[in-house]
Amino acid sequence: QxxxxxxxxxxxxxxxxxxxxxxxxxxxxxTYFMHWVRQAPGQSLEWMGIINPSGTSTTYAEKFxxxxxxxxxxxxxxxxxxxxxxxxxxxxxxxxxxxxDEPNSFEYWGQGTLVTVSS
Amino acid sequence: xxxxxQSPSSLSASVGDRVTIxxxxxxxxxxxxxxxxxxxxxxxxxxxxxxxSLQSGVPSRxxxxxxxxxxxxxISSLQPEDFATYFCQQSYITLITFGQGTRLEIK
Numbered sequence: 349q350x351x352x353x354x355x356x357x358x359x360x361x362x363x364x365x366x367x368x369x370x371x372x373x374x375x376x377x378x379t380y381f382m383h384w385v386r387q388a389p390g391q392s393l394e395w396m397g398i399i400n401p402s403g404t405s406t407t408y409a410e411k412f413x414x415x416x417x418x419x420x421x422x423x424x425x426x427x428x429x430x431x432x433x434x435x436x437x438x439x440x441x442x443x444x445x446x447x448x449d450e451p452n453s454f455e456y457w458g459q460g461t462l463v464t465v466s467s
Numbered sequence: 468x469x470x471x472x473q474s475p476s477s478l479s480a481s482v483g484d485r486v487t488i489x490x491x492x493x494x495x496x497x498x499x500x501x502x503x504x505x506x507x508x509x510x511x512x513x514x515x516x517x518x519x520s521l522q523s524g525v526p527s528r529x530x531x532x533x534x535x536x537x538x539x540x541x542i543s544s545l546q547p548e549d550f551a552t553y554f555c556q557q558s559y560i561t562l563i564t565f566g567q568g569t570r571l572e573i574k
Contacts, residue, residue, distance in 0.1 A: 392565050392567045393503075409562060443510065448513075452499075453558055454501075457511060
């Protein structure tokens, strides 16, 4: 079965960077793009960007384009999302999410990674 | 970006009620509209994709309709496990956007 397993919760100081991993299994990694979505406490879902499996093509939401980098490691079927220059409003649960038959509808989700930004 | 507006923001209903949630896009998105259910502390769950296609394993009391800019999610007969928050999402363009959510509460 398809599984997306994310790295654990993290606490960062303002101005620091965080890198969240999403290790996949149960399907051919090279077949599906991966998205990242975040959810601040009590808020809606916010799409951050998408990366192709080889890591050669990314599209980021304008809000994050100069602070986020998404990468892949095909040898371990893992996708990474790094967010730099963190501020308190970046406190959120970060999800990796993969499409199914409809590539941009999110059939599979990681369990989420809580990133807390606090001094 | 395409803005997605859901209404209502919250809704109180009783078990057995028929409930409709609406989602409006700021421009036409054809049928590129998906619906998710999220319970507190849990990961979102895809209910409906492409406006009206029921995701595998989702009960048939859930249905979706609409095209262009106006869409609806209908729950034909509310069950206790349906009390949750529902989000719409457009996938018409790669710059994906979500609605603000509709919280469905027990009356």
